[in-house]
Amino acid sequence: MELEQAQKLWQPEPGWLNTASYGLPPEPVWTAVQDALADWRVGRTSWEVWGEATERSRTAFATMVGVPAADVTVGSTVSQLLAPVAAALPAGASVVVPEVEFTSNLFPWLVQEQRGVRVRTVPLAGLVDAIDSDTDLVAFSLVQSADGTVAEYEKVVAAARAHDALVAVDATQACGWLPFDAGLADAVAVGAYKWLMAPRGSALAYLAPALRERMRPDAAGWYAGADPHSSYYGPPLRLADDARRFDISPAWFSWVGTAPALELVAEIGPPVIQAYDVALANRFLAGLGQPPGDSAIVTVEVPGAQEKLARAGVRAAVRAGRVRASFHLYTTEADVDLALDALTS
The missing domain is CATH 3.40.640.10 (Type I PLP-dependent aspartate aminotransferase-like (Major domain))
Incomplete structure (x- = not known):
């Protein structure tokens, strides 16, 4: 499946930069679970x-x-x-x-x-x-x-x-x-x-x-x-x-x-996903004047970062005293820029 086609399978609220805490389900996952729960509720099928x-x-x-x-x-x-x-x-x-x-x-x-x-x-x-x-x-x-x-x-x-x-x-x-x-x-x-x-x-x-x-x-x-x-x-x-x-x-x-x-x-392929995720992570780093890295997870030290991100509706995490942002298939450049605007304003 082509990357652009696959990305239509998610409809996240803007600002989710926390896949390192949990990933968001694509449509086939959500549908499969809901269908199974519906069958369980009425005893429609065997386990x-x-x-x-x-x-x-x-x-x-x-x-x-x-x-x-x-x-x-x-x-x-x-x-x-x-x-x-x-x-x-x-x-x-x-x-x-x-x-x-x-x-x-x-x-x-x-x-x-x-x-x-x-x-x-x-x-x-x-x-x-x-x-x-x-x-x-x-x-x-x-x-x-x-x-x-x-x-x-x-x-x-x-x-x-x-x-x-x-x-x-x-x-x-x-x-x-x-x-x-x-x-x-x-x-x-x-x-x-x-x-x-x-x-x-x-x-x-x-x-x-x-x-x-x-x-x-x-x-x-x-x-x-x-x-x-x-x-x-x-x-x-x-x-x-x-x-x-x-x-x-x-x-x-x-x-x-x-x-x-x-x-x-x-089906999409980890190499394709790697290229996409790391590019977004490096866009984020570049916006904060930091050198590029090789990971889909990055940490930054910005005074008041947690509060600034929360006010902008950006959901990230704090780990070991630093803001941790993580980027995946459903993350967009607009999500990255939303976070950058919050941190640099």
Whole structure:
């Protein structure tokens, strides 16, 4: 689908510059969820119809990040998807994490400290150099939530591989606008409600086959079964032999909206979206006299910025003491200029 054609699928109120908090649903997503809710209200259909959306989402995500669908597990949040990875670390393992990492990719490692796992935080700029022979796993966000910094993904992976360390990535603030190969890492988890513009409550993760051999599916239920529909009752344990053994039972209506969202992003293409989003971000930076960047998320320090933006009807966020603005498919140059007028007036 051409970009201009796709952009007709949104009708946002002017001034939404906060996709890094949550994305806005395109028309196919909104319609799919409303139709499912209407069917639920009167008992018009069976739940299996809603369940099919989960498998569509798994396939679309796998294609987007360049991995086999059999290596993708589904869940509800990033921390829940990373928890079994953290639990699989041996006692005494050493984990390296950026010091301003979003806690969905920090707390799962920190809670393992009670059994001897050691977590060391370092500046993001020094992450590559901090990986050494004592490192068992390095965890980081592909794009930082606080300020939009894009991590040196391939360099971090190369440093980890040089020391036989695992790599766990939170790509929530990247997937949907930043093209990347998930297969370079061992685990890549994504919350789908931001740049993938799905309802909150759906998340996906790539889990490398070698990593899965170390992991135990502690949350296994019927949906983790080799055949979920014959896994409703009774023993023996009969789990899927691929990443699906780490699935949790899907929240139907979240996934009903996730499938068309991911399929639309895949159809437009992350490279096209990247070019559009970063161009808007750089228009914003240029208007404030700042050099261009490489991210769809930017932060600025302008006295009274939060109040100025609010008076103009611009919705942005404040993170780590700075105004954070984020730009996506439904953002227009008029939105950017509205924010610039508010900040420079």
